[in-house]
Amino acid sequence: xxxxxxxxxxxxxxxxxxxxxxxxxxxxxxxxxxxxxxxxxxxxxxxxxxxxxxxxxxxxxxxxxxxxxxxxxxxxxxxxxxxxxxxxxxxxxxxxxxxxxxxxxxxxxxxxxxxxxxxxxxxxxxxxxxxxxxxxxxxxxxxxxxxxxxxxxxxxxxxxxxxxxxxxxxxxxxxxxxxxxxxxxxxxxxxxxxxxxxxxxxxxxxxxxxxxxxxxxxxxxxxxxxxxxxxxxxxxxxxxxxxxxxxxxxxxxxxxxxxxxxxxxxxxxxxxxxxxxxxxxxxxxxxxxxxxxxxxxxxxxxxxxxxxxxxxxxxxxxxxxxxxxxxxxxxxxxxxxxxxxxxxxxxxxxxxxxxxxxxxxxxxxxxxxxxxxxxxxxxxxxxxxxxxxxxxxxxxxxxxxxxxxxxxxxxxxxxxxxxxxxxxxxxxxxxxxxxxxxxxxxxxxxxxxxxxxxxxxxxxxxxxxxxxxxxxxxxxxxxxxxxxxxxxxxxxxxxxxxxxxxxxxxxxxxxxxxxxxxxxxxxxxxxxxxxxxxxxxxxxxxxxxxxxxxxxxxxxxxxxxxxxxxxxxxxxxxxxxxxxxxxxxxxxxxxxxxxxxxxxxxxxxxxxxxxxxxxxxxxxxxxxxxxxxxxxxxxxxxxxxxxxxxxxxxxxxxxxxxxxxxxxxxx
Numbered sequence: 235x236x237x238x239x240x241x242x243x244x245x246x247x248x249x250x251x252x253x254x255x256x257x258x259x260x261x262x263x264x265x266x267x268x269x270x271x272x273x274x275x276x277x278x279x280x281x282x283x284x285x286x287x288x289x290x291x292x293x294x295x296x297x298x299x300x301x302x303x304x305x306x307x308x309x310x311x312x313x314x315x316x317x318x319x320x321x322x323x324x325x326x327x328x329x330x331x332x333x334x335x336x337x338x339x340x341x342x343x344x345x346x347x348x349x350x351x352x353x354x355x356x357x358x359x360x361x362x363x364x365x366x367x368x369x370x371x372x373x374x375x376x377x378x379x380x381x382x383x384x385x386x387x388x389x390x391x392x393x394x395x396x397x398x399x400x401x402x403x404x405x406x407x408x409x410x411x412x413x414x415x416x417x418x419x420x421x422x423x424x425x426x427x428x429x430x431x432x433x434x435x436x437x438x439x440x441x442x443x444x445x446x447x448x449x450x451x452x453x454x455x456x457x458x459x460x461x462x463x464x465x466x467x468x469x470x471x472x473x474x475x476x477x478x479x480x481x482x483x484x485x486x487x488x489x490x491x492x493x494x495x496x497x498x499x500x501x502x503x504x505x506x507x508x509x510x511x512x513x514x515x516x517x518x519x520x521x522x523x524x525x526x527x528x529x530x531x532x533x534x535x536x537x538x539x540x541x542x543x544x545x546x547x548x549x550x551x552x553x554x555x556x557x558x559x560x561x562x563x564x565x566x567x568x569x570x571x572x573x574x575x576x577x578x579x580x581x582x583x584x585x586x587x588x589x590x591x592x593x594x595x596x597x598x599x600x601x602x603x604x605x606x607x608x609x610x611x612x613x614x615x616x617x618x619x620x621x622x623x624x625x626x627x628x629x630x631x632x633x634x635x636x637x638x639x640x641x642x643x644x645x646x647x648x649x650x651x652x653x654x655x656x657x658x659x660x661x662x663x664x665x666x667x668x669x670x671x672x673x674x675x676x677x678x679x680x681x682x683x684x685x686x687x688x689x690x691x692x693x694x695x696x697x698x699x700x701x702x703x704x705x706x707x708x709x710x711x712x713x714x715x716x717x718x719x720x721x722x723x724x725x726x727x728x729x730x731x732x733x734x735x736x737x738x739x740x741x742x743x744x745x746x747x748x749x750x751x752x753x754x755x756x757x758x759x760x761x762x763x764x765x766x767x768x769x770x771x772x773x774x775x776x777x778x779x780x781x782x783x784x785x786x787x788x789x790x791x792x793x794x795x796x797x798x799x800x801x802x803x804x805x806x807x808x809x810x811x812x813x814x815x816x817x818x819x820x821x822x823x824x825x826x827x828x829x830x831x832x833x834x835x836x837x838x839x840x841x842x843x844x845x846x847x848x849x850x851x852x853x854x855x856x857x858x859x860x861x862x863x864x865x866x867x868x869x870x871x872x873x874x875x876x877x878x879x880x881x882x883x884x885x886x887x888x889x890x891x892x893x894x895x896x897x898x899x900x901x
Contacts (some may be wrong), residue, residue, distance in 0.1 A: 359656020
């Protein structure tokens with residue numbers, strides 16, 4: 235039977251060999267954390283390699299994702315569908331072993347990590363989701379949700395500000411099934427961190443309300459086991475296990491040094507490390523007895539079978555709860571979703587409320603929320619301004635996890651968004667978060683990760699333009715819409731009235747597994763008349779809102795959000811002057827661009843080159859729609875502090891200015 239050290243050395247060898255073959259990568263962390271990983275994965279982690287998506291598996295997150303070969307080695311050795319050929323193709327095009335762990339590429343990877351600290355925040359989201367589901371679905375004698383979240387993190391994760399945000403919330407929420415291992419090796423890319431990291435990190439986490447286990451020898455299996463036992467003995471607090479390790483452990487000339495962090499060890503050093511570790515096997519060769527000792531397939535299948543049997547008993551005792559649990563795990567919407575949401579949208583169109591779109595958003599939540607027990611909301615200390623609390627909202631407290639469906643995240647936009655990515659990846663929830671659009675900058679990398687992972691998070695942003703008014707340019711978004719639209723796979727909706735707002739919410743909720751940004755106004759917006767066909771076409775991202783009667787239009791006005799009302803007023807003024815124009819509302823450019831060419835041609839016919847786009851945001855984004863012959867009425871500077879009406883006039887968002895622009899493009 236191989237020793238624990240021999241099992242850990244299999245990780246070290248695979249990491250050295252894969253990085254060496256790729257001629258790039260990070261061998262130091264996998265070699266340093268191998269002993270911790272061996273104990274965790276062999277003695278504690280609950281998983282089934284044959285079913286990576288089993289609902290009650292433990293979640294393992296590698297927040298220090300640059301050390302991806304640690305995770306790939308673990309997945310390969312324990313029996314996931316990650317053969318040695320993929321290990322050999324580390325960091326190569328279309329391999330299952332990219333440079334950082336990617337959930338979309340590798341079976342067994344729970345979330346995409348690499349931007350330091352975000353994996354830790356995702357793990358907080360995983361642990362929160364487990365706590366909420368357990369409280370809602372478990373019943374006496376029938377425990378079907380009972381798993382832990384384990385996260386590895388390094389000095390870099392600790393330095394990132396998001397670690398403060400996420401750790402503080404984890405402590406506040408009492409996430410007792412969250413265990414974080416801090417790889418305290420004292421080394422980052424620039425060298426010894428004592429020159430720039432002198433925090434008392436354990437004390438910081440204690441202040442956040444964590445149980446902290448200090449100074450664990452990360453190369454002593456017994457010490458690691460003892461620390462884990464202490465962590466799981468209580469469930470009142472999350473636990474931080476501070477492990478002292480040597481980066482690049484086993485590489486005699488580079489261990490403990492930054493040289494082992496982010497570059498291959500080199501042929502000679504790999505050979506020396508093999509000798510030091512007593513690893514007698516050639517590159518990428520693992521002895522059968524070590525494979526056998528690591529193989530978790532039979533054990534994992536047995537653990538899942540036991541859970542399936544328990545779930546069958548649960549389903550017999552609580553059939554409605556079991557059916558709801560399974561529906562939510564599948565990510566399916568309720569059977570009456572389509573009919574009820576359509577009825578609400580048609581009712582809105584008939585009633586024609588004139589409200590700010592942030593209020594329309596809240597109205598949609600009031601209508602849709604009762605249909606969706608999986609909806610979990612929150613705001614970064616702006617609930618009353620974002621209007622994300624709806625009539626059925628129950629804010630999370632220490633004693634109400636079974637009912638809670640809303641979190642007050644405090645002023646933590648980045649942490650909030652990354653935590654929501656974790657909630658979404660866990661399964662069983664559709665999370666939404668909220669802040670002012672201008673503060674999406676604080677959260678942007680987590681929004682980018684929503685699209686990359688991908689994760690179905692609805693990012694709600696209000697106060698969407700200079701219409702914010704007196705708070706001035708620090709709070710008035712200008713470039714933010716364009717920035718969010720440029721994220722591949724992201725969808726940005728900026729609706730013009732209550733009807734478009736409800737459709738935007740419906741589209742975001744129906745977009746299984748992928749993110750959306752819903753952008754709403756502070757100011758009141760006019761209701762727009764529509765036919766049934768036009769209502770249906772809102773979901774296509776852009777559609778003809780109005781055409782002149784009995785004549786061919788000479789120009790096209792394209793607008794979003796609050797500027798759609800301005801465009802329709804300008805069209806009416808132009809009609810009175812004998813200039814017929816078409817008005818196109820384009821609440822989501824990404825969806826419009828995905829439509830068939832014939833549909834897009836029908837909305838923006840190529841024969842009409844006289845086009846004007848109007849949006850109170852960065853002007854340059856719209857040039858692809860108006861072409862060289864068109865104009866854009868948008869922002870080319872920051873805003874200013876004044877009442878909204880004065881700002882719109884000052885920056886040219888007036889009927890007269892739009893009319894003049896149309897006349898210029900017609901010639």
